[in-house]
Amino acid sequence: MTRAPARPPVLLIEDTSSLRLLYRSVLTAAGHRVEVAATGAEGLAVFRRTAPALVVLDLVLPDRDGLDLMEDMLRERPGTRIMVITAHGSIDRAVQAMRAGARDFLVKPVDERRLTDAVGNLLSGGGPAAGGRGGAQARAGQFIGSSAPMQRVQAKIASVATSMATVFITGESGTGKELCALAVHQQSTRASGPFIALNCGAIPQDLLESEVFGHMKGSFTGAISDKPGAAAAADGGTLFLDEVCEMVPALQTKLLRFLQTSTVQPVGATRPRKVNVRIVCATNRDPAEAVRRGAFREDLFYRLYVVPIHMPPLREREGDAVEIAEAALQLFAAEEGRSFDGLSPEVRALFRRLTWPGNVRQLLNVVRNVVVMNPGGLVTPAMLPDDLAQGGSLRAPSPSPSPSPPAPEPATGPGAPLTLAEIESRAIDAALARHGGSVPRAARELDVAPSTIYRKLAQRPSG
C-alpha cells in the first residue's frame, strides 16, 4: 500500500508559548498540518526540513529579528508565502514586511477567525497547497442550497457571466461573495484566463496602488524588482476587488481612470499599458451609503455598480444550512478519513433555527469542528460546540423576516434623548453582547481598534 505524500505544513514561528499553543490549536482545528518553532534558529531549521506551504511569523523573536529571518527564507525559497504577526502599534514593521515580500499581516491580539481566514486565503491562492483544506472549505460552501434566494443568485450569475459587464456583489461577511465572483469568472468566456482576487481592506493603503497597478524597480524604497500588479496579472481574465469600499480616495481616482481607459501605469513607469480585464467587486457594506458619506466616489460607484448581485445571509436561505452542512460533513469526513452518518433530526432542527451571524463560513467551521473532534457516527447535539448546542444565535420568536442584531436606540426614540456618549456606550455594549464579550470581534464590527473599546470601558464609572 502506498501512502499519499503529506501536505506541506504551515510553519508557525512564535516565541510566546501560550500564543503558540493557541494559534497551533486554531489552525489544526481548521484542518491544517502545523509545525511550530519558538525561535528564529529553530524556525529556519524547520523551514529547511519541511518546506512549508506557508509561514506564520512573529516579527519579535528572542534570538533574531523576524524581518531578517523572513528575508533569509525568501532568499532560500523565493516563492514562499509568509504572513507576519506584529503587535498593535507596530504597523510600520508590518508595512516593511509587506514591502519585503510578506503576503499578509495580522495584528496582535490575533482574532482566531481572522487567523484561519487569512491562512485559508493564502493557501487557496495557488501554489503547493492549492486544493488543500482551504480549497475544500471553499468547495463545501460552493452554492449548495435550493432555497429561492440562491436560485435567483445562480440565475443572475448565469445570465451575466458571458457579458463584459462589471458585477458588484454585496452581502454580509461569510455569505460567499468571493465564491460568487469565482462563479462569474468560471462561467464566462474568460474562464481559461486568470482570476486575480485582491482584498482592498487587507493591504496597507500605501501598498495598495502598487498591488493593483504594479511598480517598477527602484520607484520607491523597497521596490527591488519590477512587479506587474493585479490589474496586469488579470489580463485576459477577471480582477476581483474585495472590500472595494475600503479603497482610499486617491486610488479610487486611478481605478476610475483604469476603467475608462483599460490601461495600467505601474508606479514609476513612463507609459501606460493596455489590458483586457473584467472587474468584479464586492463589499459587505452598503455602497450607496458609502457614496452618501463621501467615502466612495459617486462616478466610480455608477461605473462599477452595473450588475448588482446580493448574496443572501444564511438565515434567509430557508433549509440551505442543512444541505450545506450535510455536504460539508461528507467532504470533511473524507479528508479526515472518518465516516459520519449524517445529521440527527435534532441537529437538523437546530441548524434550521439558528440565525448564523457568521453565515456559511460559521456553519463550515462548526462542521469542521465536529469532524475533527469526533470519531464518526450520527452527528448529535452533544457533538456540537458548546455555545451552539446550547442554542446560541437562535432565531427570535417574533415573525420578523430579518432578525438583524439589536442596534443602539436612536436619540430620536421614545423617552429622553440619549447623549452621544450614551449612544456610543450602548453601541459598544450591544456589539460586545453580539460577540459573546469578545473585544477584538466587537472592535472589528464597530471599525475601531480593540484598544479603543478597552479605553472606553476603563473610563466608565465603576459600580
Add this chain to the structure above:
Amino acid sequence: MIPAGFDRLRAVLGGQWPDFLACLRADLAAQQGVLAQPGAAAEDLRRAAHVLKALAGTVEHAALAAAAQRLHAAAARPGGDLAAAAAETGLALRDLVGHLDRIARGPA
C-alpha cells in the same frame, strides 16, 4: 472578574485548555520576573510590555492590556515614568495570575 476571553478560548481550545493555562501562567511568570527586577532596562520592559499586551488582548483582560500599553509607551519615550508604569502593570498582572492560580486550584 474572570477575563472576558476565557470562555471563548476554552471553547476554541477544547482539550488543550489546561495546557494553554499552564503555558499562559509560565509566560506571565517570565514577565513578572522582568518587572520585578530593580532598575530593569527600558528595552527589557518594552519587550515585556509587548508580550503582555498580546497576552492581555488575547484573554481580554482590559486592565492589564491598558497598563501594558502605558508601560510600552513609557519605555519607548525618553523620560517616561517607567517605575510607575511597571508597578501598575505588575498589579494588573498579579490579578490575572491570581485568576489562573484559582483555576489551577479548582473549586474550593
